[in-house]
Amino acid sequence: MFSSVKVVLLLMSGLLIACCSKTPSSSSSSQWYGFGTPLTEKNIAAWDIDVGPDGVGLPVGSGTAKRGEPVYLAKCAACHGDFGEGMGRFPALVGDHASLTSDRPNKTVGSYWPYATTLFDYINRAMPFGNAQSLTPDEVYGVTAYILAMNDIIKEDTVLNAETLPKVKMPNRDGFVMAQGTDIKADACMHDCEVKVKVVSRASKNRVTSTTKE
Amino acid sequence: MSKRKPASVPPQQGRRGFIRNSLLGGLAALTAGRFGTAEAAGKALVVPAWSHQLGPGVVTNPYGKPSIFEKHVVRRFLPWIRPTREASISFAPLQDLHGIITPNGLFYERHHAGVPPIDPAEHLLVIHGLVKQPMKFTLQDLLRYPSVSRIHFIECAGNGAMEQHGALNNGLQFTHGMLSSAEWTGVPLKRLLNEVGIRSGAKWLLAEGADAAALARSFPIDKALDDALIAYAQNGEMLRPEQGYPLRLVLPGWEGVANVKWLRRLELGTRPWDMREETSTYTQLLPTGKARQFTFIQEAKSVITSPCPERPMPGKGVFMVEGLAWSGEGKVKRVDVSFDGGRNWQQARLKGPALDKSLTRFEIEWTWNGKQALLQSRVIDETGYVQPTYEQLRKVRGTNSMYHNNAIHTWMVHPGGEVENVQLG
Numbered sequence: 001m002f003s004s005v006k007v008v009l010l011l012m013s014g015l016l017i018a019c020c021s022k023t024p025s026s027s028s029s030s031q032w033y034g035f036g037t038p039l040t041e042k043n044i045a046a047w048d049i050d051v052g053p054d055g056v057g058l059p060v061g062s063g064t065a066k067r068g069e070p071v072y073l074a075k076c077a078a079c080h081g082d083f084g085e086g087m088g089r090f091p092a093l094v095g096d097h098a099s100l101t102s103d104r105p106n107k108t109v110g111s112y113w114p115y116a117t118t119l120f121d122y123i124n125r126a127m128p129f130g131n132a133q134s135l136t137p138d139e140v141y142g143v144t145a146y147i148l149a150m151n152d153i154i155k156e157d158t159v160l161n162a163e164t165l166p167k168v169k170m171p172n173r174d175g176f177v178m179a180q181g182t183d184i185k186a187d188a189c190m191h192d193c194e195v196k197v198k199v200v201s202r203a204s205k206n207r208v209t210s211t212t213k214e
Numbered sequence: 215m216s217k218r219k220p221a222s223v224p225p226q227q228g229r230r231g232f233i234r235n236s237l238l239g240g241l242a243a244l245t246a247g248r249f250g251t252a253e254a255a256g257k258a259l260v261v262p263a264w265s266h267q268l269g270p271g272v273v274t275n276p277y278g279k280p281s282i283f284e285k286h287v288v289r290r291f292l293p294w295i296r297p298t299r300e301a302s303i304s305f306a307p308l309q310d311l312h313g314i315i316t317p318n319g320l321f322y323e324r325h326h327a328g329v330p331p332i333d334p335a336e337h338l339l340v341i342h343g344l345v346k347q348p349m350k351f352t353l354q355d356l357l358r359y360p361s362v363s364r365i366h367f368i369e370c371a372g373n374g375a376m377e378q379h380g381a382l383n384n385g386l387q388f389t390h391g392m393l394s395s396a397e398w399t400g401v402p403l404k405r406l407l408n409e410v411g412i413r414s415g416a417k418w419l420l421a422e423g424a425d426a427a428a429l430a431r432s433f434p435i436d437k438a439l440d441d442a443l444i445a446y447a448q449n450g451e452m453l454r455p456e457q458g459y460p461l462r463l464v465l466p467g468w469e470g471v472a473n474v475k476w477l478r479r480l481e482l483g484t485r486p487w488d489m490r491e492e493t494s495t496y497t498q499l500l501p502t503g504k505a506r507q508f509t510f511i512q513e514a515k516s517v518i519t520s521p522c523p524e525r526p527m528p529g530k531g532v533f534m535v536e537g538l539a540w541s542g543e544g545k546v547k548r549v550d551v552s553f554d555g556g557r558n559w560q561q562a563r564l565k566g567p568a569l570d571k572s573l574t575r576f577e578i579e580w581t582w583n584g585k586q587a588l589l590q591s592r593v594i595d596e597t598g599y600v601q602p603t604y605e606q607l608r609k610v611r612g613t614n615s616m617y618h619n620n621a622i623h624t625w626m627v628h629p630g631g632e633v634e635n636v637q638l639g
Contacts, residue, residue: 029402029404029405029408030408031408032408032409033358033359033409034409035351035355035356035358035359035409036341036349036350036351036355036406036409036410037349037350037351037355038347038348038349039340039342039348039349039350040348041342041348043348044340044342044348047340047422047478047479048342048479048481049428050420050422050430050481050487050489051487052483052485052487052488053485053487053488054485079297088297089294089295089296089297090297100499100503101501101502101503103614105499105614107494107499109494112493112494112499112505113493113494114488114493115488115493117488118488118489118490118493118494121487121489121490122489122490122494125427125428125430126326126327126426126427126428126429126490129298129300129301129327130300130327130426132327132426132427132428133426133428175503175504175505176493176497176504176505176506176507177504177505177506177507178506178507178508179498179506179507179508179509179510182511182513182599183506183610183611184513184602184606184607184610184611185606186600186601186602186603186606187600188548188550188559188592188594188600189559190550190558190559191558191559192557192558193556193557193558193559195555195556195557195603195605195638196605196638196639197554197555197556197557197588197638198638198639199588199626199636199637199638200380200637200638200639201380201381201636201637201639202381202626202634202635202636203381203382203383203384203523203634203635203636204384204634204635206381206382206383206384208292208294208382208383
C-alpha cells in the first residue's frame with residue numbers, strides 16, 4: 001500500500017523535474033552561448049608564462065651561475081641574503097635536506113623543492129618582489145643557476161636552458177606524495193572518553209597576542 | 215531642562231559601558247530572581263538625545279558604514295608572522311560576528327603581492343590549453359551568462375598553523391580568523407568549459423591571478439566540472455579588491471589559496487604544474503620527511519566563538535555557548551560540545567540551515583557553576599568524518615605539517631570568567 005503511494009509520488013516528482021528542467025531553457029548546462037572572443041595560442045603568449053615539471057613552457061635562452069651572480073646580488077640578495085640565507089623573515093634559499101626530519105625543518109629550494117623548473121617559473125612570474133616579470137629569460141636562467149649552485153646541486157659553469165633545466169635532479173625530488181583522501185580517523189565517543197585532560201600549554205604564557213579587547 | 219540633558223555617551227565608552235551594564239544587570243537579575251531587583255525597577259528611564267533630535271539624512275554616507283560604536287570590529291594582523299604586509303594575512307574578528315555570513319569589509323585577507331588595482335574594463339579571463347577553441351572573456355561577457363549564487367566558506371590552509379606546537383595566540387581572531395564566508399555569485403566553471411570545449415586528455419587546470427605574484431595553482435578537472443565557480447560578486451555586490459575584484463575562482467570547501475583571486479587565466483593540461491604554492495608551500499611535511507601534496511580539502515572543523523578570550527564569561531549561571539562548524543566535504547551533520555576537556559560530550563543544536571561547504575552555527579545552553587572548565591566542540595560532517603583531537607592529528611602528521619590544522623580546540627574558563635587558549639595532553 002505505502003510502497004505504491006511512494007511509487008506514485010516518485011513518478012510525480014519525476015514528472016515535476018522533467019517539466020521544470022525544461023524551463024527556462026537557458027539553465028541547460030550544455031547550451032552554447034559564444035559570448036567569449038576566440039583567441040589563438042599566439043595571442044596568449046605574453047600571459048602564457050607557466051613552466052611545468054617536464055620543462056614545457058621554458059623559453060629560449062640560457063644562463064650559468066657565474067652569469068647569474070651579479071643579477072642575484074643586485075636584485076635578490078637584499079631579501080634572501082648574499083648566500084641565500086634569508087634576511088629577517090624573508091625565506092632562505094639554501095638549506096640542508098637532512099633538516100626535514102628534524103624538529104626545526106628548514107624548507108628551502110635546496111632541501112625541499114622537488115623540481116628546478118618550479119624555481120625558474122617562480123622567479124619568472126613573481127620575482128623580484130615588487131618588480132615582477134621584469135627579468136629577461138637569460139637573467140632568470142642565470143639566477144636559477146646561481147641559487148642551484150649555492151645549494152651544490154649544479155656546478156658554477158653548468159649551462160641551464162630549456163633542455164638542461166628539467167633534467168636537474170633536486171635532492172627532494174621523491175619527497176612528495178599525492179594526498180589520497182583523509183589520513184586521520186577519529187571516533188565520536190560521548191561519555192567517559194579516554195582522553196588526557198591535563199593542560200600542557202597555555203597561550204597566556206606566550207604573550208604574543210593579548211586578547212583583542214580595547 | 216536638566217532632565218532633558220542629552221544622555222549620549224562618548225563613543226569610546228559607549229559600547230563597553232553598555233556591555234558592562236547589561237552584564238551587571240544580567241547578574242543582578244540572576245541573583246534577584248525573574249523580575250530583577252527593586253533598585254533596578256525603581257530607577258526612572260531617561261529619554262536619550264537621539265529621541266529628540268534629528269539624525270543625519272539619507273546619503274550622508276552614500277556607501278554606508280557600521281555604527282561608530284562598532285569600531286573595534288576590524289580585521290587584525292600580526293606583524294611578526296610575515297616579512298611584509300603585501301605578503302601577509304589579516305584575521306577576521308570571528309568573536310564579533312553573527313550568523314554564517316562575513317561582512318565584506320571583514321573577510322580575512324591573504325595576499326602574496328598585495329592587492330592589484332585592477333580596472334575591470336581592462337581585465338580578461340583567458341581559457342586555453344587543451345581546449346577546442348581558446349577564448350577570452352571580459353567581465354561584461356561573463357555577466358551575460360546564467361549565474362548562480364551559493365554560500366560557501368573560504369578558509370586558509372594555514373588557519374591554526376601557529377597553534378601546531380602548542381597554544382600560542384590568546385584570541386579567537388588569531389587562532390581561527392583565517393576563515394570567512396560569503397554568498398558568491400558567478401558563472402559555473404563547467405559552463406565556461408562548455409563554451410571553449412574540453413579536448414580529450416585534459417585532466418588538470420592551472421588557475422593564475424593577475425597580481426604581481428601571478429599566483430598560480432593546479433587543480434583536477436573533476437572539481438572544475440563539479441562545483442567550481444567563476445565569481446564576480448560577494449554578498450550582493452561586486453567582489454572586494456581584497457577578494458579578487460573583478461574575478462575570483464571559488465573552489466567550494468578547498469583551501470583558500472586554491473580559490474585564486476584576480477583570476478586572469480585558466481589553462482587545461484594533462485598533469486599538475488607543481489607551482490611554488492603547491493610544492494614549496496601548502497604541502498604538509500610529515501615526521502617521516504615526506505610531504506603530502508595537493509591536500510585541497512578543508513576537512514571538518516569547529517570552534518566555540520562564545521565564550522572565547524575576547525568574550526569572557528559574564529558570571530555564573532545560564533550561558534548560551536555558541537560556535538561555528540564547517541566542512542569542505544559537505545554539510546555539517548552534528549556538533550558536540552564538552553565542558554570537561556573531552557571526557558563527556560553533549561549534542562549541540564544547529565542554528566539555521568546546514569548548507570553544503572558553508573559555515574554552520576551551533577549553540578548549547580550551559581549552566582556555569584563558576585569553577586574552572588575546559589570547553590571544546592567537535593563536528594561530524596555528512597560523510598561521517600569526525601573532527602580529530604590534537605593527539606590524533608599529531609600522531610599522523612607530527613608538529614611540522616603547518617597546514618590543515620583542524621584539531622579540536624580547547625578554551626579554559628577560569629573561575630573569574632576569563633577564557634584562555636590552552637592545549638591538553
